[in-house]
Amino acid sequence: MTSSNRNPISILAVVTLLLALAAVATLITAAVGTRADWWHFTTGLDVATWAIYLAIAATLAGLGGFYTARPAGCRSGISLVIAGLVLSVPLVGAGAHFEYAAGAYPPINDVTTDPDDPPTFWEVPDPQTYPGGETAELQREGYPDLGPLLLDHAPDTVFERAEVLAEERGWEIVSAMNGELEAIDTTFLFGFEDYVMVRVLPEGDGARVDMRSYSRLGQIDRGVNATRIRSFLDDLERAL
Incomplete structure (x- = not known):
């Protein structure tokens, strides 16, 4: 045995x-x-x-x-x-x-590269006006580096590339016309829908790119919107 x-x-x-x-x-x-x-x-x-x-x-x-x-x-x-x-x-x-x-991170859920003249949502469901005021001040304190992207390229070229990048990221593009792109970015796990806008305007001989990112649910975003904007603008600058 x-x-x-x-x-x-x-x-x-x-x-x-x-x-x-x-x-x-x-x-x-x-x-x-x-x-x-x-x-x-x-x-x-x-x-x-x-x-x-x-x-x-x-x-x-x-x-x-x-x-x-x-x-x-x-x-x-x-x-x-x-x-x-x-x-x-x-x-x-x-x-x-x-x-x-x-x-x-600042206790806000709406972030933009231009708090004084933020991009305005028009076509997304339930568009919200940028609150400004305390939200803008908290953003300036929490994200002092966040600002517009200036590029030495024609606005049309920049806008076309921005649309391609939005599609590559899987954003649902709601509207893309006249230098303004509105999209919905759905989070992976819970499916939260955040609104994103990219605005491209002429600036001298080139273009100026502003963004706004807004979380529909909750009062704070834990830095998600600022991270989204930085990442997108970095990728856009590298692409051009």
């Missing part, structure tokens, strides 16, 4: 993987439910918060699982621990960044 020397599987290893899978499933449920209008978007964010809590619990369990299921330990299951941490740690990081961004 032969006996097996294989150690029993660590309970913490199993718990790590189960909690991580539950976290991923909860996040997917939050996103699908929000996209399908099963609930208000704030409910979807609350459900996503529980996904982060589960991921934190999985990460903590994984730390203990690493000890008990290590090669020299009294239990097996290190592969379960690793799989659980691969799933949970990115969620914990995303949750930490989400909370950090809420305090690190």
Whole structure:
């Protein structure tokens, strides 16, 4: 008769993987439910918060699982621990960044390169007027580098390239005429629709590009709109 020397599987290893899978499933449920209008978007964010809590619990369990299921330990299951941490740690990081961004960026949801003469939405559903005032002041304090892009190219050339870039980014172009492009950028996970406008005007022998990016849902954007504008203008400048 032969006996097996294989150690029993660590309970913490199993718990790590189960909690991580539950976290991923909860996040997917939050996103699908929000996209399908099963609930208000704030409910979807609350459900996503529980996904982060589960991921934190999985990460903590994984730390203990690493000890008990290590090669020299009294239990097996290190592969379960690793799989659980691969799933949970990115969620914990995303949750930490989400909370950090809420305090690190100005509490606004409408950003433009020209607060004094911002581009105006006309064709998107439910267009909103740029609030100015305190929003403009908070933007100037939080994003002092944000401003128009000046290019030594004909406005028509710049506008055509801007339209191509918008299409490459997967934006839904609502209108593109007379140097003004209005589009909707839908976020990947929850399907939030943000409005974007690109305005190209003659400036000397070249062109001036202004942008405005507005988050329809929520009162703060956690820096998303400013990042979108910077990224687009950087790509446009490189393209030309």
